Amino acid sequence: MLVKLEKVSKKFSHNGSGIEVLKEIDLEISEGEFVCLVGPTGCGKSTLINLIAGLEMPTSGRVLVGGVSVTGPGTDRVVVFQEAALFPWLNVRANVEFGLKMSGMPAEDRRKKSTEYLKMVHLTRFADFYPHQLSGGMKQRVAIARALAMNPKILLMDEPFAALDAQTRRLLHEELLEIWQQTRKTIFFVTHNVREATVLADKVLTISARPGRIKGGTTIRLPRPRRESDPHLIVIQQRILLSLQEEIAKVVKDEDLDYLVEKTSPVASGSGGLGNAL
C-alpha cells in the first residue's frame, strides 16, 4: 500500500471553538492506482490533500506514505492546486525546473528534464512564455509538468480542472490519462464533479460533510478512454450522486441553520447552555 490513512481526524480551532473537518478517515491507495475522491464543497477535500502532502498535520490518527509516517512536505508527494500556483516571475521552463533547482540539480540535467516533461504536456513551444501569457488549461499543464518533474511517488490533485471550461477539461482529462498510462504514477484526484471522477478513476470514493468521513467506494472497471455519456458510466454516476445528495442536502440545511441562528442572535449567544440542557 503506497498511502494509508489510519483513523485520521482534523480539527481547526475557530476563536476558541473547534470544528471537526475530518473524522476518523481510513483510506488506502495502492501503487499505480488512480483514485478520485468526490464530495461537496467545504467537506474537507483540500484538507485531506494537505494532510497527505504534509502541509497540515492530523489532530489524531496517522498518515503513512510507503509505510513511513508523514511529518512534513516531501517531494515524493507533489500537489497540483486548483489555481495552478505557478510562479509569475518565472517562465514556463523555469517553473517546471523550480523543484529540481531547489534540490540542487545541475542546470544541464534540469534542462533535459524540463524538455522531457514539457513535451509530455505538449507545451514545448511555450517554454519561454510567462504564466500571464497562458490560458487556464495551459497553466494547469505547466503545473502538472512541474509536479511530474519531481518524480513523485504520488500526484495529489486538488480540483485541478474545476476552473476550466468543459471542452478544455475534457482535453485535459485525456492528456492526464495518457500521462498516467505512460508514467504509471499513482494519482489521488479530488473533485466535486461526479462525472469527472467516473471518467478518470479506477476507484471513486465519496466523502460526507461535517464531519467529513469516507462514505464508500466504487470500483470502475470500464476501459479508457471513457465517454461521460456511456450508459454504463451513467448508472455509476447516478449511484454516486444519490449517496452524495444526502450530503449536499446536509450542507444546505446547515447553512439555513446558521442563518436562523444569526437572525435570532440572543438565543444564539445562549445556545451553549441550551445544548447542555438538551
Add this chain to the structure above:
Amino acid sequence: MRKLVLWLLVLAVWETLSRVSPWIPSAVGILQRVAANLTDTEILSSLGRSLLRMAVGFLGVFVLGIGTGLLLGKFRLLDEIFGTAAMALHAMPGAAWVPLAVLLFGLTQWAVIFTVLLGATGIVMVSTSAGIKEVPPLLLRAARTMGARGAKIFWHVVVPSAVPRIVDGLRLAWAFGWRALMAGELMIGSLKGMGEILSRVAKQRDLHEILAFMIIIAVVSVVIDHLLFRRMERLVKTRWGTA
C-alpha cells in the same frame, strides 16, 4: 496624440491671455527660455551635477531601503521595534532633513545626498516590508511541496513575489528623492546644481526665468519617471498579474 493636441490648446489659450493681461507671463516666452537654457552648457553641467547627486543618493535608497525592508518584513521582532520608526521616516518631508544633513556633513555634496537618502528610503522600506508580508500563501505551499525550505523559500519565492511592491516603492522614492534633492540644493545654495540656479534666478526676480527653470526641473523628473520607472512598473505588473 490626443494629449499633445490638448496641451497645444492649453498653451494657445495661455498665450492669448498673456497678450491681453500684462500680469500673465507669456507661454511662448517661457518655452523659449526653456529651450535656451537647455542648450546652455553651463546649465547642462549643473543639471548633470544634480542628476549625479540624485543617482548616488538613489543607489543608497535602493540598497538601504530594500535591505532594511527585507529585514523588517522577515523578522517580526525587528518590525515591532522599528516598524513605526519606518513609518515616521516615510512620513517626514525630505526638506526637513536638510538642517541635520548640514550639521553632519557641512555645506557639501554629502549633505544633499544624505537628504535624498533619508527623504526617500522610508517609502522603499515600508513598501518592501509590506510586499514581503503579502506573499500569496498558495505559492509558499507549492514551493514547500517541491522541497523548498527556509532561506531558499525566502530568496526564490518571498522576495520575487514582493517585487511589484518594491518597484512601486522605488518609483515613489524617485519622486520623493527629487524633491529632497531640490530642497537640499536650494537651501545649501553654494553647490552647483539646479536648486542653486533656481535660488540664484529667484534673486533676480525674473518671473519668466524662474518658471522656465521650474519647468525644466519638473520635466526632467517626469521624463526619467516615464522612461525608467513607469516602464519597469508596467512590465512587472503585467508579468506578476497585479495590474
